[in-house]
Amino acid sequence: xxxxxxxxxxxxxxxxxxxxxxxxxxxxxxxxxxxxxxxxxxxxxxxxxxxxxx
Amino acid sequence: xxxxxxxxxxxxxxxxxxxxxxxxxxxxxxxxxxxxxxxxxxxxxxxxxxxxxxxxxxxxxxxxxxxxxxxxxxxxxxxxxxxxxxxxxxxxxxxxxxxxxxxxxxxxxxxxxxxxxxxxxxxxxxxxxxxxxxxxxxxxxxxxxxxxx
Numbered sequence: 001x002x003x004x005x006x007x008x009x010x011x012x013x014x015x016x017x018x019x020x021x022x023x024x025x026x027x028x029x030x031x032x033x034x035x036x037x038x039x040x041x042x043x044x045x046x047x048x049x050x051x052x053x054x
Numbered sequence: 055x056x057x058x059x060x061x062x063x064x065x066x067x068x069x070x071x072x073x074x075x076x077x078x079x080x081x082x083x084x085x086x087x088x089x090x091x092x093x094x095x096x097x098x099x100x101x102x103x104x105x106x107x108x109x110x111x112x113x114x115x116x117x118x119x120x121x122x123x124x125x126x127x128x129x130x131x132x133x134x135x136x137x138x139x140x141x142x143x144x145x146x147x148x149x150x151x152x153x154x155x156x157x158x159x160x161x162x163x164x165x166x167x168x169x170x171x172x173x174x175x176x177x178x179x180x181x182x183x184x185x186x187x188x189x190x191x192x193x194x195x196x197x198x199x200x201x202x203x
Contacts, residue, residue, distance in 0.1 A: 023154050024172035031171040042160045042168065044068075 013037025065182075071159035072182040087165050088158020090198045091179040091188030097122045100129060104148045105141025107132065118176055120186055121149045127184040128155060133176065155180040158187050162202075166195045 008017045011034035021029035022038045039045040063070050071077055074088045096119040098107040111119045117137060121130035130149030139148045155178045156165065169177060169192045179187040 021172065023168060024174055025150065025154070026172075029172060038154070038168075042156065042164050044072075044157050044160065046068075 011037050069182050072157040074158040074187055085162060085198050087156050087160040087179050087190055088187050090194050091190040093188040095120055095189035098145055100146040102145050104139055104143045104145055107145060108137045120178055120189060121145055122186055126186045128178055128180050128186050131178060153178055162195050162199050166199060
């Protein structure tokens with residue numbers, strides 16, 4: 001296992017692998033979250049209700 | 055309908071709120087991140103020396119500074135840990151580049167939750183085009199929420 005793989009974290013929202021927590025940017029954050037999920041959590045962006053354009 | 059002067063804010067309601075512009079309705083009465091963020095946070099440029107910024111911040115009672123350009127767009131953040139670095143170092147080398155920023159309309163409840171979860175003592179609040187509104191302190195958020203009860 002490479003070092004890069006070993007240090008990857010999972011987003012608490014979507015489970016996607018992320019390099020570092022988008023919120024605190026600290027390694028081994030217990031509440032690691034990706035940029036997209038952080039913005040949704042804070043309601044800075046809203047999930048599109050449909051996958052298509054309308 | 056009796057309106058004399060009507061404008062269409064093309065960028066939408068969220069962008070309006072992100073600019074810290076006034077809102078109406080039930081939720082408008084509750085303080086939000088932009089209301090509690092401290093507007094007097096010290097700022098500095100990329101080319102200043104860390105020691106000079108630390109001295110200036112300390113003199114104003116701060117252990118943090120926000121790195122901005124001439125239009126107050128946030129480039130980085132200097133928390134206590136970064137300010138304690140080599141005083142001869144340039145700010146651009148010492149700062150936390152591109153910190154996560156938060157919009158002024160985010161509720162205090164959500165901000166406190168995030169700040170506690172991630173052990174953030176402070177967080178920069180900016181408009182959607184990245185201009186600094188102020189620095190939000192976790193202690194201020196907790197105090198404002200206590201006052202709201």
